[in-house]
Amino acid sequence: MANQIAEFFQAxxxxxxxxxxxxHIxxxxxxxxxxxxxxxFAGDTGALSPLxxxxxxxxxxxTPG
Incomplete structure (x- = not known):
């Protein structure tokens, strides 16, 4: 889902x-x-777009609450 948001904002x-x-997130x-x-994605962010x-x-x- 983060990649889809990033795709929207890539321009x-x-x-x-x-x-x-x-x-947004x-x-x-x-x-x-x-x-x-x-x-x-702490150790492997390869699945994420650069943005x-x-x-x-x-x-x-x-945060708790």
Missing amino acids: YPEAEAVDAIAD NQFWTRRMREDFRAG ARKARAKVKAA
Whole structure:
């Protein structure tokens, strides 16, 4: 799903696209989805597009609550 979001924003300048992807994930994905996204690609980000990979670093960590 992150790659699909990244595909949508690929026409944007890179920095703007990365921020927009991370913002979308932070706003609309559940805490569990964000944590799975961050943890699931911790060692191998090869399945992520370059934009999604860069946005991953800006996705908020899940906080209890």
